[in-house]
Amino acid sequence: MSSIKVRGIQIENYRSFGEMKSITFPTQDYKKPIAIVGYNNAGKTNLLNAILYGIREKYVNINTFTRDDFHNRSFKNIPQILTGVTSSSEKRVDGKIVDLTGYHYLDINLDGEEIEDVKVNSYVDWERKVPNYRVFGASKYYKVFYINFHEIKKEISTKKTSWGNLTSFLAKHIQSLVETDQKMQRNKDNFKTEINEATKKILFGSQLNDFVEKIQLNYSKNLRDNNCNIEFGLPDYEDIFLEMMFKIGLNGDAGNLIPLEHFGDGYISMFVMAVIQAIAESNTEDECLFLFEEPESFLHENHQEYFYKTVLCGLAENNHQVIYTTHSDKMIDIFDTKSIVRLEFDEKKKQTEVKYNESTLEFSPAVKITEADNNEVIDKVEDYNNYIKIIEPNLNKIIFSRKVLLVEGPNDMMVYKEIIRRKVLERTNDHKYSDTYLNFKNIAIIPHHGKITALVLINLCKHLGLDYFVINDFDFDYDLVSKMNFASEEDYKNSDFYNIEIEEIKAYNVKGEELSLGTKKAMMTTNWRLINEAKLNQLHFNIPKLEKLINYEKGDKDSIGIWNAINRMDNFNEDLFPNELVEFLEIDEL
Structure with missing residues (x-):
């Protein structure tokens, strides 16, 4: 049984990577696919290429690299790539042992501005004291599959190049089967x-x-x-x-077969998906390495999620390491944070930055919930992971965004999108720009569907290092935020505000019935937790609630009624749209 896993990689001065960046991957027992995400030109492809060089899957020589591969196209910036690999020891045909375990260094030597020598030198140790001579000729003994879905038709080509080389993963796998199958040799x-x-x-x-x-x-x-x-x-x-070639008979028509390459890229992508599954099913003993370049490229949105859950997760669950780049929010799980590597291109430094990579730290979405039970305040801890994913299908967009605006529900999202559009239009007089402002600025606006789930998403944004702003209804008629400045929950619950003043507050439910003391304390405690978690410069309360501030008096949450109400308004004051939100959205810079 062969096994290969990439433990981590360091990259310096390679293409968009300038200063040295280190990326680690989860341990061998982690059974989730690893997603490399980021905006356009963040450096995702460069990272995948660096891995291929580091594991010796891509052969290097003096013609492999040009000036374009040197950071900022300067020969002073010599690319350096260090890759840590763990693999099994395998026996060659001649009886010698091969093993890729260790550290692989890309070394480039220059003579002035001429590349004189390029090698990947391998060592057993980090300090480069003990060379690893077992790496020579090792690559063919491990199952590594790289698929670039941007060039999907090339990936099904089994033809050799003019130099007699095979380039596609499918051709290499077929050749491997022919060479290793004893029955075929007989x-x-x-x-x-x-x-x-x-x-x-x-x-x-x-x-x-x-x-x-x-x-x-x-x-x-x-x-x-x-x-x-x-x-x-x-x-x-x-x-x-x-x-040979693969042919397809549509609708079971075996007498009228059409070559696979005659179909569109989306159809071929589905075929490649089946090939990947077949490879995994036939390699039950080997632990393979799969590297995919944007597998969602030609897949419909629904098939993207299917591909992620069925193929990518299926491979990882069977002990294969899966590393892939993606732009699709359908192909990640936002709560599996150990499996996310987030890259971003810093426009000031002109280099790729690793914005998130915590391969050993798992995010816990568990939060403390305060409820009233027979007028008694009860605290309990709940995990809202799956609940949030079900009620908010766009949640994964968070990881692809530069900033995140969290609002209470769909009506709140509608209202704030319209206010943002109109405020941008006031400053720019550009209708198209104002319509797409949030997209252009890469700012996601996501409903959190309640204060409890807001707490989870605030923690998630903080865990991922994302800039966020939260908008919530306060649900009380009076502005009591200034009275809730307590350093800890213990201080809060020992205060006169909690023990005396809350009882004096009048509050009613939608039926006009006065709320019990336990219910008021539970609601106010949730408000305090939001303040404590988000801090006031990243949090705004609509007092008492959004509908009141836009003069919509009905309590029916009717979207059309709320839309009409917001369109009757000419100005939006700070009670609805505070200056902190203007600055967060960068509207003040227009």
Whole structure:
């Protein structure tokens, strides 16, 4: 059984990577696919290429790199890549042992502005004291599959290049099967004999056979009567399977097969998905490494989620390491934070920054909930992970965003999107820009569907290092925020505010019934936890609630009524749209 895992990588001065950046991957027992995410030109492809060089999957020589691979195209910035790998020890055909475990250094030597030497040097230790001589010829003994879904038609090509090399993952896998399958090797001689006999039988007495014989005669004369022999036949046994092609019969029509390459990229992507699954199913003992470049490229949104859950997660659950780049919020799980590597291009430094990589730290979405039970205040801890994912399908967009605006519900999102549009329009007089302002600034606006789930998402944003702003209804008629400045929950619950003043507050439910003391304390405690978690410069309360501030007096949450109410308004004061929010959204910079 072969096994290979990438433990981590350091990159310096390679393309968009300037200063040295370190990225670690979860331990071998982590059974989730690892997503490399980031905005356009963040450096995702550069990271994947660096991994391929580091694990010796991509061969390097003096022609591999050009000035374009040096950071900022300066020969002073010599690319350096260090990759940590763990692998099994495998026996070569000649009996020698190969092993990729250790550290692999990309070393580039220059003579002025000329690349003089390029090598990947491997060592057992980090300090480069003990060379690893077992790496030579090791790559072919491990199952590494790299698929670039941007060039999906190339990935199903099984043809050799003019240099006799195979480039696609499918061709390499077919060749590996032919070379290692003992039954196919035993059938080799029989195959050759039967094919030669069948070919001679078909060509005997034919015009094509006469044509080949004339070529032989003329060729020999041209070579000064050299007694050469020309054979017109099938490729060698090892190559014939690479010359075959996959054909598809639509709707079960086996009599009318169409070559796979004639289909569109989306259809081919689905075929590649099936190939990946078949490889995994036939490698039950090997622990493979799968590297995918944006697998969502030609997949419909629904199939993206299917591909993630069925293929990517399925591979990882079977002990294969899966590392992939993606732009799709359908192909990650926002709460599996150990599996996320988030890159961002710093426009000031002009280099890729690793904004998030915590391969050993798992995010816990558990929060303390305060409820009233028979007028008694009860605290309990709940995990809202799956609940939030079900009620808010766009949640994963958080990780792809530069900033996140969390609002209470769909109506709040509608109102604030419209206010933002109108405020941007006031400053720019550009309708298209104002319509797409949040997209252009890469700011996500996400409903959190309640204060409890808001607490979870605040913690998630903090865990991921994302800039956020939260908007909530206060649910009390009076502005009591200034009275809730307590350093700890213990101080809060020991205060006169909690023990005396809350009882004096009048508050009613939607039926007009006065709230019990326990309910008021539970609601106010949740407000305090929001203040404590988010801090006031990242939190705004609509007092008492959004509908009141936009003069919508009905309590029915009717979206059309709320839309009409917001469109009757000419100005939006700070009670609804505070200056802190203006600054957060960068509208003040327009």
